[in-house]
Amino acid sequence: MIDIADYKTVAEQSVTTWFKAAPVSAFPANGGACVLYKGKQIAVFNFTRRNEWYACQNLCPHKMQMILSRGMIGSEQGVPKVACPFHKRTFSLQTGACLNGDECAIATYPVKVEEGYVYIGFEE
Amino acid sequence: MKKVVVIGNGMVGYKFCEKLRKQADQSHYSITVFGEEPRLAYDRVHLSEYFLNQNVDALTLAPHQWYASNHIDLHKGELVAHIDRNQKTVTTHRGLQVPYDTLIMATGSSPFIPSIPGTDKKGVFVYRTIEDLDAIIAYGQKVKSVAVLGGGLLGLEAAKAMLDMGLETHVVEFASRLMPRQLDDSGAAILQAKIEELGIRVHLLKNTQAITGNGKLDALHFADDTKLPVDMLVISAGIRPRDELARECQLSTGARGGIVVNDHMQTSDPDIYAIGEVALHREMIYGLVAPGYDMAEAAVQHILGNADKLFQGNDMSTKLKLIGIDVASFGDAFCTDQPHLPILYTDHKKGIYKRVNLTKDGKKLLGGMLVGDAEAYNILLQTMQNGLALPPDPEDLVLGARGGESQGMGVECLPEEAQICSCENVSKGAICQAIQDKGLNSVKEVKACTKAGTGCGGCMPMVTDLFHHTLQSMGKRVRKTLCEHFDYTRQELLDLVKVEDIKSYEALLDRHGKGDGCEICKPAVASILASLWNELITAQDTIQDTNDRYLANIQKGGTYSVVPRVAGGEITPDKLIVIGQVAKKYNLYTKITGGQRIDLFGAHLHELPDIWEELVAAGFESGHAYGKALRTVKSCVGSSWCRYGLHDSVSFAIEIENRYKGLRAPHKLKSAVSGCIRECAEAQSKDFGIIATEKGWNLYVGGNGGAKPQHAQLLAQDVDKETCIRYIDRFLMFYIKTAEPLTRTATWLNKLEGGLAYLRDVVVNDCLGIGEQLELEMQQTLAVYSCEWKEVVNNPTLRARFKHFVNGEEPDPTVQFETVREQKVPVGWGK
Numbered sequence: 001m002i003d004i005a006d007y008k009t010v011a012e013q014s015v016t017t018w019f020k021a022a023p024v025s026a027f028p029a030n031g032g033a034c035v036l037y038k039g040k041q042i043a044v045f046n047f048t049r050r051n052e053w054y055a056c057q058n059l060c061p062h063k064m065q066m067i068l069s070r071g072m073i074g075s076e077q078g079v080p081k082v083a084c085p086f087h088k089r090t091f092s093l094q095t096g097a098c099l100n101g102d103e104c105a106i107a108t109y110p111v112k113v114e115e116g117y118v119y120i121g122f123e124e
Numbered sequence: 125m126k127k128v129v130v131i132g133n134g135m136v137g138y139k140f141c142e143k144l145r146k147q148a149d150q151s152h153y154s155i156t157v158f159g160e161e162p163r164l165a166y167d168r169v170h171l172s173e174y175f176l177n178q179n180v181d182a183l184t185l186a187p188h189q190w191y192a193s194n195h196i197d198l199h200k201g202e203l204v205a206h207i208d209r210n211q212k213t214v215t216t217h218r219g220l221q222v223p224y225d226t227l228i229m230a231t232g233s234s235p236f237i238p239s240i241p242g243t244d245k246k247g248v249f250v251y252r253t254i255e256d257l258d259a260i261i262a263y264g265q266k267v268k269s270v271a272v273l274g275g276g277l278l279g280l281e282a283a284k285a286m287l288d289m290g291l292e293t294h295v296v297e298f299a300s301r302l303m304p305r306q307l308d309d310s311g312a313a314i315l316q317a318k319i320e321e322l323g324i325r326v327h328l329l330k331n332t333q334a335i336t337g338n339g340k341l342d343a344l345h346f347a348d349d350t351k352l353p354v355d356m357l358v359i360s361a362g363i364r365p366r367d368e369l370a371r372e373c374q375l376s377t378g379a380r381g382g383i384v385v386n387d388h389m390q391t392s393d394p395d396i397y398a399i400g401e402v403a404l405h406r407e408m409i410y411g412l413v414a415p416g417y418d419m420a421e422a423a424v425q426h427i428l429g430n431a432d433k434l435f436q437g438n439d440m441s442t443k444l445k446l447i448g449i450d451v452a453s454f455g456d457a458f459c460t461d462q463p464h465l466p467i468l469y470t471d472h473k474k475g476i477y478k479r480v481n482l483t484k485d486g487k488k489l490l491g492g493m494l495v496g497d498a499e500a501y502n503i504l505l506q507t508m509q510n511g512l513a514l515p516p517d518p519e520d521l522v523l524g525a526r527g528g529e530s531q532g533m534g535v536e537c538l539p540e541e542a543q544i545c546s547c548e549n550v551s552k553g554a555i556c557q558a559i560q561d562k563g564l565n566s567v568k569e570v571k572a573c574t575k576a577g578t579g580c581g582g583c584m585p586m587v588t589d590l591f592h593h594t595l596q597s598m599g600k601r602v603r604k605t606l607c608e609h610f611d612y613t614r615q616e617l618l619d620l621v622k623v624e625d626i627k628s629y630e631a632l633l634d635r636h637g638k639g640d641g642c643e644i645c646k647p648a649v650a651s652i653l654a655s656l657w658n659e660l661i662t663a664q665d666t667i668q669d670t671n672d673r674y675l676a677n678i679q680k681g682g683t684y685s686v687v688p689r690v691a692g693g694e695i696t697p698d699k700l701i702v703i704g705q706v707a708k709k710y711n712l713y714t715k716i717t718g719g720q721r722i723d724l725f726g727a728h729l730h731e732l733p734d735i736w737e738e739l740v741a742a743g744f745e746s747g748h749a750y751g752k753a754l755r756t757v758k759s760c761v762g763s764s765w766c767r768y769g770l771h772d773s774v775s776f777a778i779e780i781e782n783r784y785k786g787l788r789a790p791h792k793l794k795s796a797v798s799g800c801i802r803e804c805a806e807a808q809s810k811d812f813g814i815i816a817t818e819k820g821w822n823l824y825v826g827g828n829g830g831a832k833p834q835h836a837q838l839l840a841q842d843v844d845k846e847t848c849i850r851y852i853d854r855f856l857m858f859y860i861k862t863a864e865p866l867t868r869t870a871t872w873l874n875k876l877e878g879g880l881a882y883l884r885d886v887v888v889n890d891c892l893g894i895g896e897q898l899e900l901e902m903q904q905t906l907a908v909y910s911c912e913w914k915e916v917v918n919n920p921t922l923r924a925r926f927k928h929f930v931n932g933e934e935p936d937p938t939v940q941f942e943t944v945r946e947q948k949v950p951v952g953w954g955k
């Protein structure tokens with residue numbers, strides 16, 4: 001049912017679809033929520049402290065758990081990151097790289113906010 | 125410019141290039157590398173991790189840019205087919221001819237395939253390269269069972285990987301025990317029991333004579349006329365050095381393979397060196413990476429004209445990895461031809477076997493083996509390698525110091541030249557020097573600067589210890605600051621929060637921190653704020669761990685558990701019925717916990733508020749099973765029913781639990797009240813425990829179950845209830861204010877200077893004069909308690925947070941259950 005190969009990083013310039021996910025108010029300050037798009041689960045973070053938005057796959061590659069949207073966000077040496085609630089693997093929200101282990105990198109997606117709505121970029 | 129050509133881009137060939145480039149000017153040596161494999165050099169030691177997610181990048185030792193920026197001319201997928209020693213050239217299978225001044229043969233080895241008829245059948249594999257694993261993964265998906273031929277180090281690692289693929293797994297071994305080269309009979313027997321517990325079937329004394337099947341294999345046939353039907357076979361029966369090129373150009377080779385080298389790694393042709401698994405040094409082939417790296421170092425030094433650095437052999441100490449069972453052997457593990465005194469320890473119950481071999485005089489360590497518990501491996505290895513003196517009772521080496529002072533066998537006893545990281549050959553002296561001279565401030569920096577711990581990682585515990593010791597010896601106060609965002613200890617932060625009346629994480633970070641916070645400081649600060657102000661933790665939900673954020677314990681698969689408070693473990697039939705009804709309605713798994721209450725598992729996020737609405741309506745409150753907070757106060761039935769009971773332990777337990785419910789602390793708090801010294805409530809294993817006496821109550825503190833059980837110590841004797849509660853107030857507040865994050869009372873008390881006597885001075889004798897203040901602070905905190913679940917149930921905004929998708933109402937569709945003994949359980953970790 002879960003296929004990690006469904007999740008591929010999308011670069012801003014290759015976005016073909018901007019998916020209108022939910023109003024800004026649906027995302028907690030300095031926290032995340034999960035968006036469903038065509039069967040894919042995307043974790044979206046409202047990084048209020050940095051005034052930035054990030055999106056990545058909701059799937060943690062460590063034990064294949066759909067969970068990252070419920071993780072705590074923060075930074076390591078200035079790099080924004082999310083920590084998986086299960087075993088605290090942390091991933092860069094910019095590159096998706098695992099910062100404290102040998103897990104594979106997670107896919108990241110572009111986010112934009114327009115007129116109070118959050119959009120996620122897909123390449124399909 | 126000298127032309128260096130390297131044949132083989134494996135682990136050791138790569139390391140050679142890295143070392144040569146680091147130690148010599150680029151303009152003096154050109155480097156050309158030929159690698160038969162179609163990819164960049166990768167970490168073969170961790171090859172089995174490829175099964176997890178087929179991630180080649182994670183194994184790759186260095187990216188393309190590294191070769192480019194170091195001016196290394198790499199030819200991937202190109203086999204050297206011929207060496208012309210007279211012309212000093214090599215020729216590849218594509219016909220490319222390249223001259224050399226110095227030639228390095230790092231061709232490694234290939235799996236040894238025994239000459240059994242049928243090894244060419246479909247379904248028979250070896251285990252050495254990424255391509256091998258790709259083939260195994262593809263084939264493994266179509267079949268049910270697999271046998272691994274060979275019960276050595278590598279065979280067992282392969283077997284575990286096969287088991288994790290979901291295959292019925294067998295290990296077939298020719299000898300009479302597993303890991304015959306590392307373990308003796310007793311050790312191997314313990315290991316076998318553990319392996320079989322994992323579900324791997326072990327077949328010993330099996331001489332495989334034929335592999336049968338029509339096209340693809342279907343069974344192994346053994347000399348004792350038995351057979352084992354399987355769909356797949358992985359051969360792991362040893363290695364053969366790849367010395368074919370050397371033989372062809374008549375370099376001297378060993379009778380059983382391997383290119384003969386001297387201590388400089390030169391072959392019989394002084395311009396040709398051999399290093400790694402292909403080299404035969406003093407009759408030894410080393411199938412391990414650390415000796416290979418040492419050989420690379422010796423070769424580089426010799427090429428650069430430094431004849432002092434010799435390779436003089438290396439021991440074959442190893443630790444089995446990945447399989448979830450500790451196994452290690454070091455030095456002379458058997459001492460078959462050496463007079464020695466063994467010390468043996470066997471525990472069949474726990475599955476532990478330890479053996480150390482001492483010299484006849486009992487003064488030095490010769491070697492040994494560890495099964496089931498290899499924590500002491502690093503220090504034993506060091507003790508042996510450095511010839512350190514043994515403790516007066518050498519059995520402490522396998523049993524640990526029992527009682528009394530622990531014998532100083534820590535990193536501080538090691539000599540400066542002790543090799544800490546064998547993969548990168550970094551000594552204790554080098555690590556300490558780097559910490560001192562470069563002012564390194566974290567273990568991470570030590571790793572980056574010295575490279576220690578960057579290989580197999582086995583030495584990390586020692587590197588960490590060295591780091592702390594060195595800082596201490598430099599007179600630096602080892603301040604346990606929280607993380608990179610706060611340069612303060614927990615206690616300092618608590619004081620800041622209190623003095624400056626700070627009420628939010630963001631405010632504290634703005635005023636006293638830097639960066640954006642992380643998963644370490646956020647919950648730690650959340651705990652401080654909660655302990656001081658006890659406001660609802662839902663107010664700042666995103667600084668909490670997931671359990672505290674959703675007020676429930678997360679479970680495998682991402683569902684949550686629900687634990688209502690059952691103070692003192694006392695519950696009415698009606699309330700039991702409500703729990704049963706709720707569990708039935710929401711299809712929850714139910715279990716009696718070890719804390720005298722009931723846990724309901726498997727609730728989807730969106731169901732939590734509905735479930736709690738029903739529980740709250742029936743008079744239940746949150747049990748805080750998710751929080752670093754008061755958990756349970758267990759009780760025994762006490763004087764109301766029990767013929768020995770001295771006082772009413774149930775009523776007192778309920779009173780205590782209701783008093784401290786919701787109290788947040790650096791770690792969880794547990795308590796119990798027993799009605800007499802028979803102690804049925806196990807109060808002496810709790811953070812604070814109370815036992816009835818003829819004259820009143822005894823108060824014990826600092827007990828702990830868990831991984832390091834510890835009995836609580838008597839703080840006050842024969843006190844009345846009111847005094848007892850006052851002492852508990854003081855004790856808990858003092859702990860909350862001074863403990864490091866995530867430190868239970870037992871650990872805190874163990875580290876408290878002055879120990880129990882000092883604690884009694886503070887709590888009972890009030891030597892600091894803060895007794896009343898602590899009581900007052902406790903009262904203020906307890907006064908503002910309210911059940912956070914009641915709050916959520918009645919607040920639509922808070923309720924709205926409990927859903928999986930922001931743009932849909934459905935639960936997470938990937939959650940799956942199966943049924944065990946008529947109840948649901950999660951299917952396990954995702955695949």
Ligand code: SRM
Pocket residue numbers: 677678679685686687715716717718719720721722723749755756792794809810827828829830831832868
């Ligand atoms: C449910 C329960 C097991 C059971 O089915 O009986 C349990 C379950 C968990 N325990 Fe426990 N412990 C349970 C009683 C105990 C006991 C027995 C007791 O309290 O009398 C102990 C030993 C006593 C002690 O704590 O000193 C115990 C020692 C631990 C420890 C080790 C603590 C330590 O200081 O070493 C942990 C790990 C930790 O907290 O860091 C732990 C952690 C956990 C966690 C929270 C692990 C986790 O993070 O997922 C488990 C989650 C529970 C859940 O999801 O609902 N659990 N745990 C018990 C719940 C009691 C309750 O009603 O609240």
Ligand SMILES: Cc1cc2nc3c(=O)[nH]c(=O)nc-3n(C[C@H](O)[C@H](O)[C@H](O)COP(=O)(O)OP(=O)(O)OC[C@H]3O[C@@H](n4cnc5c(N)ncnc54)[C@H](O)[C@@H]3O)c2cc1C
Pocket residue numbers: 131132133134135136137158159160161168169170171172202203204205230231232233251252253278281366369399400401402410411412413414416445
């Ligand atoms: C699954 C597994 C687990 C292991 N676990 C451990 C462990 O836990 N600890 C440990 O210390 N060791 C372990 N090892 C052993 C370790 O991987 C080897 O000791 C190490 O890789 C040896 O390095 P090498 O460079 O000598 O050989 P290799 O890494 O095998 O490299 C040799 C390279 O040379 C190439 N080559 C050969 N002939 C030619 C030619 N004619 N032309 C061009 N290229 C050629 C080969 O294709 C190969 O890429 C393990 C090995 C395996 C397979």
Ligand code: SF4
Pocket residue numbers: 760761762763766767768769770798799800801802803804805
């Ligand atoms: S502790 Fe004492 S009072 Fe409690 S059940 Fe045991 S015997 Fe009875």
Ligand code: FES
Pocket residue numbers: 060061062063064065084085086087088089
């Ligand atoms: S599942 Fe994410 S860290 Fe283990």
